[in-house]
Amino acid sequence: GLAEPGAWEYWDGSAWTTGARPRPVLGDGRRTGVGSAFSVVRQDGTYVLFTMAAGTKGLAAVTSYWACSPTGPWHGPEKDFSPPLPAGRVAAYNPQAHLELSGGGRLVLSYDVNWLETAAASAQLNRNVSLYRPRFVTLRLTPAR
Numbered sequence: 001g002l003a004e005p006g007a008w009e010y011w012d013g014s015a016w017t018t019g020a021r022p023r024p025v026l027g028d029g030r031r032t033g034v035g036s037a038f039s040v041v042r043q044d045g046t047y048v049l050f051t052m053a054a055g056t057k058g059l060a061a062v063t064s065y066w067a068c069s070p071t072g073p074w075h076g077p078e079k080d081f082s083p084p085l086p087a088g089r090v091a092a093y094n095p096q097a098h099l100e101l102s103g104g105g106r107l108v109l110s111y112d113v114n115w116l117e118t119a120a121a122s123a124q125l126n127r128n129v130s131l132y133r134p135r136f137v138t139l140r141l142t143p144a145r
Contacts, residue, residue, distance in 0.1 A: 011071050026065055026074050039097040040070070041107060043141050050095045050109060053080050059091040062111065083137050088124075089116040090131070098136075107141055110134045 001007065009016045026034050026049075038051035047070050053061040054077075062083060065076035083092050094112045101108040112134055115121040125132055 013072070026076075034065070035093075037094040037096070039095055039109070041097045041099060043107075048141065049074070049076075050097060052093055052095065053077065059116070060085060062092070062095045062109070081139075083111050083135065085113060086131060090114065091116050101136075105141055107139045108136055109139055110136050 006018075008020075009018055010020050012021060033054045034049065035052040035054070038049055040047055040049045042048075045068065047067045049065045049067075050062055051064075052059075053063040057080070060082050061080040063077040063080045065074045066078065067074045085092060090113050092111045092113055094110075096110050098108040098110060113131055115124045115131070117124075
């Protein structure tokens, strides 16, 4: 069960294994790939994964991959989109799908925003606490062309 990590199995890109051996299953980890936070939804038999784009582009762009099976093969990255961001040196992160708020071919996705300058982030957040609140966008899911 879930309470027994020794019983867990991991998909390594070609087979299920009992030992976790991290390796990129999607992308090359530099120009393409999945960020540390991602969300997967199933839409009409297709799995869609949302994550921040790889590299510096990922500071402001959400990208997606798709597959007919949760084990792949995965295709993409597909079209990126840049969620609305406030002015200043900020970055978006942590895109999460909210199926409970979605329907009719539309998907609600939340994301978070934070300051890029880590030394000043605390002071900036104290001045503008609304920056750190989650933000939401609604996407229309359409077949890849």
